[in-house]
Amino acid sequence: MRKPRTIAPADGPLAVLVPGLGAVATTLIAGVEAVKRGMAKPIGSLTQLASVRLGKRTDRRSPRIKELVPLAELGDLRFGAWDVFPDDAYASACHAKVLEQDLVDRLREPLQAVKPMPAVFSPEYVRRLDGPNVKKAPTKRDLGEALRDDIRRFMKEHGCARGVMVWCASTEVYLQPSAVHAELGRFEAAMAANDPAIAPSMIYAWAALQEGIPFANGAPNLTVDVPALQALALKKGLPVAGKDFKTGQTMMKTVLAPMLKARMLGLDGWFSTNILGNRDGEVLDDPGSFKTKEVSKLSVLQHILQPDLYPDLYGHFDHKVQINYYRPRGDNKEGWDAIDIVGWLGYPMQIKVDFLCRDSILAAPVALDVALFLDLARRAGLSGIQEWLSFYFKSPMVGEGLYPEHDLFIQLTKLKNTLRHVAGEELITHLGLDYYEK
Numbered sequence: 001m002r003k004p005r006t007i008a009p010a011d012g013p014l015a016v017l018v019p020g021l022g023a024v025a026t027t028l029i030a031g032v033e034a035v036k037r038g039m040a041k042p043i044g045s046l047t048q049l050a051s052v053r054l055g056k057r058t059d060r061r062s063p064r065i066k067e068l069v070p071l072a073e074l075g076d077l078r079f080g081a082w083d084v085f086p087d088d089a090y091a092s093a094c095h096a097k098v099l100e101q102d103l104v105d106r107l108r109e110p111l112q113a114v115k116p117m118p119a120v121f122s123p124e125y126v127r128r129l130d131g132p133n134v135k136k137a138p139t140k141r142d143l144g145e146a147l148r149d150d151i152r153r154f155m156k157e158h159g160c161a162r163g164v165m166v167w168c169a170s171t172e173v174y175l176q177p178s179a180v181h182a183e184l185g186r187f188e189a190a191m192a193a194n195d196p197a198i199a200p201s202m203i204y205a206w207a208a209l210q211e212g213i214p215f216a217n218g219a220p221n222l223t224v225d226v227p228a229l230q231a232l233a234l235k236k237g238l239p240v241a242g243k244d245f246k247t248g249q250t251m252m253k254t255v256l257a258p259m260l261k262a263r264m265l266g267l268d269g270w271f272s273t274n275i276l277g278n279r280d281g282e283v284l285d286d287p288g289s290f291k292t293k294e295v296s297k298l299s300v301l302q303h304i305l306q307p308d309l310y311p312d313l314y315g316h317f318d319h320k321v322q323i324n325y326y327r328p329r330g331d332n333k334e335g336w337d338a339i340d341i342v343g344w345l346g347y348p349m350q351i352k353v354d355f356l357c358r359d360s361i362l363a364a365p366v367a368l369d370v371a372l373f374l375d376l377a378r379r380a381g382l383s384g385i386q387e388w389l390s391f392y393f394k395s396p397m398v399g400e401g402l403y404p405e406h407d408l409f410i411q412l413t414k415l416k417n418t419l420r421h422v423a424g425e426e427l428i429t430h431l432g433l434d435y436y437e438k
């Protein structure tokens, strides 16, 4: 056994602060309340269900993750939110129509208790939305300070000494990192000067980090993925993670593409299209927000297939991604993949995937795990980018000069090995020779 890291206990309530009280956030909150009351099972959540094998296969030691490392209990979570619309979590869950009305009604009381604080919002960043529950202040720096006040007040009112923030708000328009994002001093000066390159999501991340709260980004916007905010995270000793929850079609892609590469099968083209009719779909119907999502979705195959190493197999494939807003489907997204692959002697074959999924049902357990693991990371003294949480993201954040690891099962190995490392257990290499060489 190696020496475990010192992990502070998960005592007392944990504030889970979510900008964006829409479909994903309300499905998360209602889900936690339902599980707490024994009304449903936390399916899809590793923190609640998964185990980790320790030692040799013959040792038969496979504790649950929550037995291996101290995680916050669901009963200790206190949800706080901001939204552009004043609807509480009950009204918003009714609007989102993800969960059956009967379940939402049975959870009316705890859901009504989550009332969104006024948002930091700019219609230039999310063009398809406009709502009344928005903060007003002369500068972006003042807006950031107002968010800090909200955080402090919430923590005090709910008796929380620890918190995490998980961005569950709409996807902002595409933004390239620029000079104002390069360094913390310039970033803060730009906030004070109302520089248009400071996105609302960045103001939330800045406020959270200033208040000692780790931050994760569930959407593809740049947000904490800029040097200025990463420097702030390191300065404060806080973990950050992102970006863009990996849930439906991209999760499939990061399972199927490694299979092609593992067997040295070629790829001629991959056509992906989606229809969905929720508010997220409406926002993504705007080309600015779609561009952000498209960039997040497109990069996956290049990184997994490594065309530079395998030009004959992956040097010239087409890759298209479409998202179509189609109201009748609501949150029940349908994602199709038409995959043209190439086998022995160049013979073409096809794979078709039709994933009739439920967007927020897939995203809620991911958001829960990210919140609990970020809190664990903080208590274990891990700061800056948490690459081991790549498992949960379409565009995983990585350190400078590194390429992201997209393969879902390599990501899972990394996640579990990080948990073993934190707990002081031996890492598992899957070599296994010692079972045979006596």
Ligand SMILES: NC(=O)c1ccc[n+]([C@@H]2O[C@H](COP(=O)([O-])OP(=O)(O)OC[C@H]3O[C@@H](n4cnc5c(N)ncnc54)[C@H](O)[C@@H]3O)[C@@H](O)[C@H]2O)c1
Pocket (backbone or CB within 6 Å): 019, 020, 021, 022, 023, 024, 025, 082, 083, 084, 085, 096, 119, 120, 121, 122, 126, 129, 131, 167, 168, 169, 170, 171, 172, 200, 201, 218, 219, 220, 244, 245, 246, 247, 248, 278, 279, 280, 283, 358, 359, 360, 362, 363
């Ligand atoms: N499977 C998934 O559902 C999935 C996967 C990956 C990423 N995401 C991302 O997660 C985010 C949330 O998805 P959703 O389906 O809940 O969307 P949603 O539209 O139902 O909810 C987003 C909420 O954020 C609010 N909002 C927008 N800008 C805000 C701001 N600046 N401050 C506070 N609130 C703001 C909106 O009013 C809305 O209520 C989206 O960005 C989406 O792209 C979702």
